[in-house]
Amino acid sequence: MGHVFVNVQLEGASSKEETTMLVDTGATLSTIPRDLADRLGVPRLGPRKVQLADGQELQVEAGVVHVKIDGREAPTTVLILGNEPLLGVETLETLGLKVNPYTRQLEPARAFTLRLR
Known part of the structure; x- marks a missing residue:
């Protein structure tokens, strides 16, 4: 399939930042480097x-x-680990996104809605 990269906006308690993340469909959780976590x-x-x-x-x-x-x-849980931001499947599923292996792009996996009862 090859590598899939996506532009992402991440926001923490003190700031937000645009970054490029490698989509890792073999990783459950997303990861970000410590320096990025600290800046955010x-x-x-x-x-x-x-x-x-x-x-x-x-x-x-x-x-x-x-x-x-x-x-x-x-919102999503991230592990503070490594040198490169990785986008894991839990975040993709939360956003209702999936990887299209033919186009190497993210696309909707379902309508993105939230139902509260």
């Missing part, structure tokens, strides 16, 4: 035990950011 003022949720694709287990900080892609927006 991402509220921390404390450490989480995670397992990487190679089986390695780590304790990493988690936080919450508000993510906006193509007019769709929602």
